[in-house]
Amino acid sequence: MKPDFALIAFGAACVAQWAVPLASIYVREDAMQRGEVVRIAVSAPDPFDPLRGRYLQVRPLESEVVLDPELAHLASGEKVWVQLQKGPDELHHLGRVTKQKPVSGDYLLVTLRLPQGRGSASAERTPKPSIDWPVDRFFVNEKSAPEADKWLREKTLGGRTIVAELRVLTGTAVLTDIAVDGRSFRDVLKQPAQ
Amino acid sequence: MKAPEQDWLLRQLEGWEAEGLVTADSAKVLKERFKAQGTASAGTGALMMGIVGALLIGSGLIVLISHNWDAFSRFQRLACAFVPLLLSQVWTASLLRRGTVEVWKRESAGLLQTLTIGACIALVSQIYQIGGEWTQFLLIWCLSAVPLAWALRARYVAIFYALGIGVWALSQSRVNAPWHETPWMYPLLLLALWPYCPGFRLPQMPDLLFRRVLTFSVAAGIAACSTHASLNSGLPAPQVEGAAFWLMLLGASSLCLLPLSRTALTDSLNTKPQVVLPCVALLHYGFFATLVESSEPFTAAAVSGLSMHWGRLLLLVFAVLGGVAVRQRRFALLSLALIPLLPLIAALLPISLSTLSTLHLTAVGLTLIVLDFYGKPSSPRGGAAILTGLIVIRIFDSHFSLVAKGLVFMGAGIAFLAFNHFMSRRKQNLGAPAA
Numbered sequence: 001m002k003p004d005f006a007l008i009a010f011g012a013a014c015v016a017q018w019a020v021p022l023a024s025i026y027v028r029e030d031a032m033q034r035g036e037v038v039r040i041a042v043s044a045p046d047p048f049d050p051l052r053g054r055y056l057q058v059r060p061l062e063s064e065v066v067l068d069p070e071l072a073h074l075a076s077g078e079k080v081w082v083q084l085q086k087g088p089d090e091l092h093h094l095g096r097v098t099k100q101k102p103v104s105g106d107y108l109l110v111t112l113r114l115p116q117g118r119g120s121a122s123a124e125r126t127p128k129p130s131i132d133w134p135v136d137r138f139f140v141n142e143k144s145a146p147e148a149d150k151w152l153r154e155k156t157l158g159g160r161t162i163v164a165e166l167r168v169l170t171g172t173a174v175l176t177d178i179a180v181d182g183r184s185f186r187d188v189l190k191q192p193a194q
Numbered sequence: 195m196k197a198p199e200q201d202w203l204l205r206q207l208e209g210w211e212a213e214g215l216v217t218a219d220s221a222k223v224l225k226e227r228f229k230a231q232g233t234a235s236a237g238t239g240a241l242m243m244g245i246v247g248a249l250l251i252g253s254g255l256i257v258l259i260s261h262n263w264d265a266f267s268r269f270q271r272l273a274c275a276f277v278p279l280l281l282s283q284v285w286t287a288s289l290l291r292r293g294t295v296e297v298w299k300r301e302s303a304g305l306l307q308t309l310t311i312g313a314c315i316a317l318v319s320q321i322y323q324i325g326g327e328w329t330q331f332l333l334i335w336c337l338s339a340v341p342l343a344w345a346l347r348a349r350y351v352a353i354f355y356a357l358g359i360g361v362w363a364l365s366q367s368r369v370n371a372p373w374h375e376t377p378w379m380y381p382l383l384l385l386a387l388w389p390y391c392p393g394f395r396l397p398q399m400p401d402l403l404f405r406r407v408l409t410f411s412v413a414a415g416i417a418a419c420s421t422h423a424s425l426n427s428g429l430p431a432p433q434v435e436g437a438a439f440w441l442m443l444l445g446a447s448s449l450c451l452l453p454l455s456r457t458a459l460t461d462s463l464n465t466k467p468q469v470v471l472p473c474v475a476l477l478h479y480g481f482f483a484t485l486v487e488s489s490e491p492f493t494a495a496a497v498s499g500l501s502m503h504w505g506r507l508l509l510l511v512f513a514v515l516g517g518v519a520v521r522q523r524r525f526a527l528l529s530l531a532l533i534p535l536l537p538l539i540a541a542l543l544p545i546s547l548s549t550l551s552t553l554h555l556t557a558v559g560l561t562l563i564v565l566d567f568y569g570k571p572s573s574p575r576g577g578a579a580i581l582t583g584l585i586v587i588r589i590f591d592s593h594f595s596l597v598a599k600g601l602v603f604m605g606a607g608i609a610f611l612a613f614n615h616f617m618s619r620r621k622q623n624l625g626a627p628a629a
Binding site: 006007009010012014016079114134135137138174175 | 318
């Protein structure tokens with residue numbers, strides 16, 4: 001192999017190795033600085049990622065959506081925009097699904113999931129279309145994780161809602177905190193704020 | 195030759211020289227040759243040590259990251275992500291500037307940098323709570339690392355990449371996903387290995403370890419594409435699995451028929467993983483196809499598989515590679531590679547797949563034995579193993595009593611051992627000098 005090719009390949013590798021994480025950081029820093037605060041109801045059990053350690057698995061309680069008739073042609077797995085609307089409970093809920101990017105308000109770019117065998121069962125039993133949320137995990141310190149899991153379980157036994165706080169900007173969401181009864185999970189575990 | 199055997203040989207040489215068994219010149223030539231091989235094994239040792247060192251450092255870094263250092267600020271944690279990556283890049287750049295460096299350094303640098311990339315991406319996604327599937331993470335990691343295989347000619351980075359894309363492809367079979375998130379990307383991803391192997395000037399073919407990894411990776415790619423094609427074919431759910439399996443076998447047949455160089459044709463099977471792995475799968479299928487109850491579902495699955503574009507494409511590839519195999523006179527292999535086509539023939543002719551497969555495997559087994567007696571390249575023991583396996587399966591599938599089945603099994607075992615003994619004696623006799 002020619003040495004100049006080796007250098008070009010190495011240069012390409014270095015650029016890619018910096019560009020991928022930096023681009024990711026840029027988008028999320030922007031969302032954290034300028035994004036709107038969105039709160040959604042979730043559940044959060046505590047599993048383990050072999051590469052990135054322990055995390056709380058953030059499972060939004062709401063994931064079903066209603067598709068307008070003009071979107072009936074959409075296939076499962078397609079990317080769609082979903083609007084987020086603040087309800088009287090101060091939490092955000094899923095709103096209208098569109099194929100075009102909304103011009104205003106808070107919205108997310110998500111993956112649409114359609115139930116298999118749509119229309120074959122009765123109307124009450126038929127599962128509705130749903131979305132894959134772009135946030136699904138909240139990484140925590142390996143020592144804090146069991147404590148956090150225990151705390152969240154105790155708090156939710158009485159039917160209290162766990163709230164995930166996101167920063168949302170032009171379709172990108174960054175998970176910044178988890179709270180119960182308005183009390184931040186970070187404060188409880190004495191984690192420094194991000 | 196392994197190091198202990200080499201040492202033994204070098205120690206014996208002096209005695210043999212003194213006894214006059216070898217001349218001084220021959221002893222000198224042998225000493226030089228095996229000393230040179232000894233140096234090469236020392237290089238392998240250094241390479242392995244280097245790789246283990248790089249793996250330990252990189253893995254240690256990832257484990258440290260997994261702790262999630264909440265005492266550090268975000269900026270400090272980001273520095274922890276990027277500084278090891280930067281250091282490994284500086285080391286690699288210094289090696290590239292030097293030009294010629296030892297293999298172990300190139301491999302260690304490549305592997306270390308690969309691991310620091312993974313650690314960096316993992317830490318960034320941990321800090322910013324980035325979700326998503328781990329296989330997407332793996333793909334980004336692989337793509338960021340593969341140019342290192344080209345730049346450093348780092349074999350272990352290429353192995354990591356080949357394994358990574360195979361695992362990624364396997365996880366991507368799903369319904370209605372955009373094409374770039376499906377296994378159809380696998381062939382394009384595999385092409386990224388071209389600059390490393392075989393390279394722009396075809397400098398050398400892949401070594402055995404890399405061939406094994408490539409075989410696994412390509413088999414995973416074929417399996418993933420076949421499953422994905424079946425899932426998206428609109429077939430009724432019960433037929434999807436069977437059709438996917440038949441498509442995998444058709445892909446396996448094409449894989450084992452990949453053309454070989456003239457010298458590789460005569461090499462041992464141990465050096466051809468791309469032949470061994472598919473043939474094992476094909477023989478298993480062939481034996482199960484002889485079962486009476488398998489005839490209908492196997493035939494239906496093959497017909498369903500062929501109704502897909504992917505099935506027809508695989509058949510076309512099989513036909514082309516089969517033609518090359520005929521030119522290379524690889525008839526024994528071709529007879530095994532034909533196994534996935536038997537259900538299609540059974541669908542066209544008034545004969546069950548069970549009968550057709552039994553006849554085919556019998557013919558293959560007998561041919562492999564008979565060819566040897568005519569002095570043609572063959573595998574008589576392989577033929578005997580096929581016939582024995584066939585007898586066992588057919589008897590197992592029959593309505594004979596357990597006593598009869600047991601006796602037949604024992605008889606087949608004795609016949610197999612006797613044949614093995616006969617072949618060993620025959621080989622000895624053929625090898626003995628004429629009186």
